[in-house]
Amino acid sequence: MGKNLLFEIGLEEMPAHIVVPSMNQLKEKTAVFLKENVLNYDEIAAYSTPRRLAIYVTNVDERQADQEEVVKGPAKKIALDAEGNWSKAAQGFVRGQGLTTDDIFFQEIKGVEYVHAKKHTDGKAAFEVLAGLKDVLTSLTFPVTMHWGKYDVEYIRPIHWIVALFGDEVIPFDFLDIQTGRTSRGHRFLGHDVTFTTADEYLEKLAEVYVIADSKRREEMIIDQIQQIATKNSWKIELDADLLEEVNNLLEYPTAFVGNYAEKYLSVPEEVLVTSMKEHQRYFDVRDANGQILPHFISVRNGDRNHIENVIKGNEKVLVARLEDAEFFYQEDKKLTIDSCIEKLKNVTFHKKIGSLYEKMQRVSAIAQIIGQKVGLTAEELKDLKRASAIYKFDLVTNMVGEFPELQGIMGEKYALLQGENTAVARAIKEHYMPVSSEGELPESNIGAVLAIADKLDSVLTFFSVGMVPSGSNDPYALRRQSYGIIRIISAKNWHFPLTLLQKEIEDEINQNSIYGIQLAVESKAVSEFIKARLKQFFATQAIRHDVVEAVIESEQQDLSQIFHAAQILKNHLKDPEFKVSIEALTRVINLAEKATEDNEKIDATLFENQAEHDLYAAAKAVEEHFSENTMADNYQALVQLRPLIEAYFADTMVMVDDESIRNNRLNQLKQISKMALVIASLDHLITK
Structure with a gap:
């Protein structure tokens, strides 16, 4: 039968949002500590208030179990010299384990004999081992820290007491000038110090001094x-x-x-x-x-x-x-006009390297129209979108938003309606901030969704243009969150969104007019890769397998909505009986097609030498003719159905022949199929077992 353990860290009041994560961290690190020190237990309960973090562990072993382990040493040929005596390597090995050469035996590993020895380690008393809880205390990490007094140690807040009890005994260790004990503190105003005879009294005795620790x-x-x-x-x-x-x-x-x-x-x-x-x-x-x-x-x-x-x-x-x-x-x-507010925005800086909020609104108006037309908004929607994007930031200079910044957009909708704007325009003003957090609510209206995308995409493009690209965990302008928001909106709306093409159109528009306040100069690949990187975060919420995520992100597809479809299609077909062999056949095609070096991709059927080449060529050409108009799911099925022809082709055809014209022709034939496959996914990333 073991004993119960109580460990409480008493502090000055912590910020509310720190309390629960810190409590959970203490619980997790205590569990790791006990496991590493081979101390079994039944359960760990974690407790916290703004002034304390605590764990209570039931039925902890009173001793570590004795350990028997077999340790491996040098190979036999190194352990013995020419005369069959123990070498210095063998003697050093056993000495380091606290053993003698009498303890050595040989054991074969992959055909080679190695020195081995059985090592016995006596378990220590738990009371002695638990003094290591000090390391658990010092290992806790916090988003902000402070140091106090003459000490260099930093912590979330100054520590004032530590309770460490194993059963009814105090586990002795000190931290700075604080010695562990059995006395805690009650409520700051209603309570008083409280002393625990055993670990089991924790919750009950604290409740008596107005502390509900659970x-x-x-x-x-x-x-x-x-x-x-x-x-x-x-x-x-x-x-x-x-x-x-x-x-x-x-x-x-x-x-x-x-x-x-x-x-x-x-x-x-x-x-x-x-x-x-x-x-x-x-x-x-x-x-x-x-x-x-x-x-x-x-x-x-x-x-x-x-x-x-x-x-x-x-x-x-x-x-x-x-x-x-x-x-x-x-x-x-209510006395302000929208026009007067917009005039003020000319003097409000969005960012010193980028320009004013007024200039941002001009850019977003242009970007929103490009996106709106691309995703198929009606003429009426485009008209309302134009009005909404011309005024959507006006509430930032109102008194109310100045006092309550969290009401931006919300007050914009209220004030727009009071000023006579129609419901669709007012709603878009509110929705353009959405989602306000990674998994926050999305805009429902088409106009609000396009305006939200345009506003966020403008931020990404302009910050990238002035070289302010997020690095590591540093992302002061929340460009990752905004990109993730773009992805979630497009997925929810199921809109075609050819990112590279849109970026080119946006840059052509913005760079030809000085009213936009900035020249966009970003490699399309840089933005594409940045936004695609957020796809991994998005797919994690969709329970998409890791290799499928890699395959669709590394595809040649630039339309974000098509990437969503590709991931779902592959997820749906992973358990198909033919999935493994089909993907392996297409992967072989993709890998060989990479060897194609000629820019001329023309396929000359007169160079074919067997029926398998003709059959595969005819089938692939039929798929290609309908590829751009078919759905992603149809194209996937069409490519998968080429498998028997691909297998027959490789059975009858040597691709890398000496004749350069025939070799290049065959590589071009494979490249025709590879290009279509890579629009769906980089299938070579898929794990087939």
Whole structure:
């Protein structure tokens, strides 16, 4: 029977978003530590609050198991000299293992005999081994760190106490000037220091000093308390998952309460109210059964219900001050005109190397029309797109967006409607920011989708043109996320998107007019490879096999939507009975076709020497005639069906003959098939087993 282990790191308050990842990291690294040190256990539970990270491990072995291992030494011919005596190499080997030459035996590996010896290692007491938890503590990594006092060590926040208990014994080690012990701290205002007799008392004794260390339990308390409030008042309260997690990781003892604000503030757009409450105050908004927002909010206090009335008044006062500002900004913004806002954008820099936001809007207007025509927007849609792209950034100079930047686009839609713009134009202004995160919501309207693509593509092209290409993890202008957004939108809309061709058209347009503020000068391959690299991230969400991803990305295909189709087609056919032999036949064609050196790709049927050449030529020509008009799926099937003819061809035909004209003719014949295959995928990347 083992003992239970408690390890707690006590700190100053950590930022909310750091708490859970750090707790999980401590759990994972402790598990690795125990495994590496051959200490078995039943379970690891992880706990956290803003002031502590802890793990509780049950039934840890009290000793490491003794280890028996066979270690390999030098080859027999090196271990023995000419007289059959042990060489220095053999003697050095056993000495390094703490053994003698009497322990040596020989064992054959792939026909060669090697020295081997059995090594016995006594297991250490767990109590001794667990002092290594100090290394776990120092190995934790954080996105931001600080150092304190006279110490060079950096950590997320200063450490103030460490609890390390194995059963009822303190595991002794120190970190900086802190010695491990059995004493932790309670709630900063309601609690006091608490001492654990054994590791098992952790949760119970902390609860007595107003610390709920189990984050799942705290979350359950918050949800239950808010639900009780909602039920009592017949309210509807949506618990935003991100906000719930943030609130949970800001406190140690939750108490939910209701606050109120005047109904007059409901005249302000709902999004402003929610943003003021959620983003700035971390409050949950309150709605009636029909989903209409009500002049109340739910907050969660880090403490009990004592003096809760004062807490409510304080929170109401802070929120009302914000709502007063919001109402003022909203009324002032309604006096602005879209034209006056756009005029101001001429003096707002997008980037010092690229130009103003006004110039960006001019470029995006042109890019949007090129893309809109390519993806088949109607004349009406193109007209609305032209208007939307001419004004879509105007809200950036409004008072409201200046105060609440997260409302950009959202307020643009509101103000555009107030100024008489039609619904399609206003909606596109809102949607052009989408998706705002990697897996965020996509624009639904065609106009919004095209405007979103155009805005993001302009950013990629202009930053590349001034040499500001993301490197490593450095991507200050989120070009990777924006490229990923382009991919997701095109996939959702199933639009043809010939990237290289579009880039050429865009550059020709932008580079002929000074109103665009910049000359685009980017190798099409650089942008294509950058955007294609994001495809790997996209395909990872589609459960596409790694080799299939490599095959479609390395294809000669430039139309992004066709790459999506190719990946899905290959995924769907991986388990076909004929898949392996068909891909192997086409791969052989592709590999040989690479040897073609002549620019002249003409195939001369008079040079054929057997029927297999004629048969394959006729079948491939029939596929080629319909290749551009067929679907990707049809083309895949047509190429796969060439397999018997390809196999017959290779059975009867030597491609690399001495006669140069015949050799080149045969390579050209294979190249005809290879070019079509490579439009689907670089099939040689596929793993066939």
